[in-house]
Amino acid sequence: MPTPLSGLRVVEIGDRLATAYAGKLLRDAGADVVMVEPPDGHRLRHYRPVGVPPREAESPFFAFLAGGKRSVATATVPAGLLAAADIVIVGATPDGAEELGVDVDALRTVVTLSDFGWAGPWTERPATEFTLQAWCGSTASRGEPERPPIAVGGDLGEFVAGSYAAAIGLASHHGGGGRSDLSVLEAMTTSMQVFSWLRKELMLLEVVGRSTEVPSVERAKDGYVGISMATGQQWQDFCAMVECPDLADVPELRFQVGRWEQRDLVRARTADWFAAHTVEEIVELAALFRIPMTAIGNGETLRTMDHFEVRGSFVDHPSGFRAPGPPWRMSETPPLPAALPPRLGDEAPTWPNREPHSGAAGLPLAGVTIVDLTAFWAGPAATHLLAMLGADVIKIESVQRPDGMRFAGGFRADVERWWEYSWVFHGVNSGKESITLDLESDSGRELLGRLVADADVVVENFTPRVMENFGLGYDVLKGFNEKIIEVRMPGFGLDGPWRDRVGFAMTMEQLAGLAWITGYPDGLPTAPRGACDPLAGVHAAFLTVAALEHRGRTGLGQLVEVPMIDVVLNASALQVIERDVAGITLTRRGNRGHEFAVQNVYACAGEEQWIAVSVRHNDDWQALKTVLGQPNWAAALDYSTESADTIDTHLAQWFAGRPLNETVETLLAAGIPAAPVVQPPDVIDNPALRARGFFQTVEHPLCGPLPYPRPPMTGDFVRSPAPLLGQHNGEILGGALGLSAQELERLESEAVIGTWPSGL
Structure with missing residues (x-):
């Protein structure tokens, strides 16, 4: 079967993890990727985490990242190679690129990727993923008040930046080419904190300080379990499950801030219950209560978990170890199988030149229409990036069930429509239009079908059973539009024993090993706090564009599955690989990490x-x-x-x-x-973020002017604020679909549409 990016030529320059991961995503989707290495080889060829004994062989982690690529070993990048490429990813500062002989202005489609970006006052500043976490506001919020703040383990920011580079580079190519100046700091600021500057602006709240979720990671009879709660209902159900129903009646405990303030009480009341039950007992019971809860995974335990074995999440790598497979499935274009990495400098391509072009005039996804059925963070992050890149995104909620992120984190008592003030909702929904449709009604489904008929893509991140219960499976959507691309973002996948479990980003971080390597060495595993929501979202955006590329060549739509857990497994692949190769289970090292002494x-x-x-x-x-x-x-x-x-x-x-x-x-x-x-x-x-225009002020109809984040590259992308609930019902249903004023009134009277949540 063909791959979505068959025939695409990519040149990958630079020795950082982010560029290697960007190249891996493109290669696994079918691109011909050539690594340009220095004469003594890529830095990651010899990468060995702290705690792993020395070895003569090349790094298995490098084999995971570089499998199937080709290699050119040179101190200066050949001009002919660059001229023949469709996409060039340059993981270097301007000075570094000049030393390599790379003239970015002469390239068709180029993504420059550096710590602080090429524009701005900090272009050549030294940094690591660890110090960038400190700059972006991630580290300060995590940990116990009496101890130092704690960074996320595992170089997560590099995976975030690499996925952005792949998605933006491919979108730029799709739209005709051009240059994208990416900043790793900006990528991490959009992903590794929760838009706290918007929280302060919208909720009028000062910084909370270091904390962890309560409850979060708890000691069970035979291990650890991880808990992630985002709604008041989940807290009430948790109290019933742990046989402390009276805690549900304490008003201060309904929100995370109150539970943190009363953490000693909550922990004292629940510790004995956890200690009396096994991990398996707790997780199975939580599934019945629909509470996001999981075992804490690590490099040793992940490979043998039933769900991953059933789904084939880990594959045999030809270099002799088990590793996560590509984090997606596509009905028409499966990813390439794992392959050996290239030997240094032995696979230089002989590409014929491409015709030069002047680049695109507008945004790369202009003219693409997306029906957005997503909620909370991961799904909206996917459609947000697509909207920023020019797609017309129609966000669909219902008055019965608005996007749950509108209600997460508390509310303001001094405003009437308090659900319009959620800071994370604002952070990932600017640039979209909002309509409401009750998809449990015949009228709502009929109107959705009319929207799908004129759309290019449908994106949703429900648990699998929801679309089935609506009667809106992929075959039904294809009945509306034969060429439709449906991108599904289930937490655990569309099949397997955990398919219908509830899971948020912290659930995946706890399960897939990121929590295991984050935290104090003598303390509990600590969740990174949701960074994998946007990480999964950017992967889904990348695969959306890949599916559009394939449809552009073949005319075929397809079903794309991007489970969040598979994305997070790739971000924690090092743990599984080193356990398999070296027999070492990497664990928490506090802020010391696993790379530098x-x-x-x-x-x-x-x-x-x-x-x-x-x-x-x-x-x-x-x-x-x-x-x-x-x-x-x-x-x-x-x-x-x-x-x-x-x-x-x-x-x-x-x-x-x-x-x-x-x-x-x-x-x-x-x-x-x-x-x-x-x-x-x-x-x-931050002067670098301000100088590069990362914060783009847009007037919101209720909240006033707000500093919205743009994607992590220079340019003006925020075209409109986050929408009000149902703000564009008249414009889209009455305008694009041609419903009369009387029909709109009838639909509102029947609660098929509306602008006010039911029950409020």
Whole structure:
């Protein structure tokens, strides 16, 4: 069978994980991907996590990322290779690209990917994924108040940035080409915090401080279970399940903020219940209550879980280990099978030149119409990116069940339509139009069919049973429109024993291993807090464009399945691979991570003044010793994991008496990645984000002017604010579908449409 990107030529330049993952996504979807490596090879060829013994063979993680690609080993990128490519991904700063001989202005479709982007004041600043987490407001919110803030383990930000690079690069190619200037910091700001600057603006609330969810990860009789609750009903059901029904009657506990404030009470009342039950008993009971709950997975346990075995989630890699397969299924165009990585420099292509072109005049997805049936975060993040790239997105809710994100996180008592003030809803729904349709009614389904008839794509992220219960399976949608592309985003997939379980991003993070490697070494696993919602969304956007590419060549629509759990398994693939190859179960290292010998968060002078520092290699260590004044203790220590504890102790003492911002600038000037641990709402003051126009102010009809985030690349993309519930009923149902005023009134009287949630 053909692949969606058959014939597409991609050149991947750079040694960071994000570019490698972008190239992997494109290769697995059928593109011919050529890696440009330095003469001594890609950095990841020799990658070995801290704690894994030395080995002579190349990194199996590199084999996972580079399988099926080709390799060109050179200090200067051949101009002919670039001229013949359809997409070029440049994982370098402007200075780095110049050293490689890459002229981005001469390329057909190019994505530049760097820590702070090519435009702006911080272009050449040193950074790591760890320090970018601190810059973007992710680290500050996570952890216990009496301990340092804690970063997410596993280089999650690199996977986020790589998926954006693949999606935006492919969309740009689809729309005629051009240049996209991506910032990893911006990608992480849209994904690894919850639009806290909008929360402060809309809810008039100050920063909460470090916390974890209550309940979150709990000790069971034989392991850990993870819990993720987003609704008041789930809290009430949880109280009944753990045999504490009186807790459901405490008003302060209905929201997460109140449960955090009363965490000692909640934990004391529920700990014995968890300790008396096995993980399997708890998870099975939670499924009956429709509560998102899961076992905490890791590199050892994931491969043998029944659901993954039934679905074939892990595949045999020809390099000799088990690894996650591509995180999607497509009815007409399956992904390519796993393949060996290239040997260094042995597979240079002989592509004929492409015809040059001047690039697209407008947004790349202009003219594409999307019917958006998504809710909460992952699905709306997918359609939001597509809307920002030019697609016309019609968001469909109902007055019976509006998007649940409108009600998540609390409400304002001083405004009438308080459901229009949800900050995450605003963050991922700008640029869309909203109508309401009761899809349980004949009239609602008939009107949906008329919309689908003129659409290109339908996107939904319900549990699988919902569309079936509506009577709106893919075959029914094809009856409305033979060429329709349906993108389904179930949490656990369309089949398997867990298909109908409820799951949010934190559920997937807890299950797939990200929580296992996040947290204090002596503490419980800690969920990254929802970052995998937008990660799954960007993957779905990428696959939407891939399906559009295939339809453009063949005229065929298809069903696309993008389970969130499969996306998260790919982001935590290193754990499964190293367990298989080295027999090592990677675990929590606090802020030290698994890549650098020396890395941590340190307290500076003053209250809650924290600095994040990565010492990447010996050159950084020598530079740091100079900054420290060449103390005697440092002269006796080399850059190694064996010296890390001693170095860490001395660094903690040195930072403790120094001012935060001045110290950050001193380290950066010496070429050492460093960052203040920024409180989430304060990212709005970041000079690089402001200079690049990341925040785009748009007037909302109720909330006034709001600083909406754009996609993580320069340009003006936010065309309209997040819509009011049913705001465009008249415009779309009355205009595009031609319903009369009398018909609209009748539909509203029957609650098929409306602008006010039922029961409020």
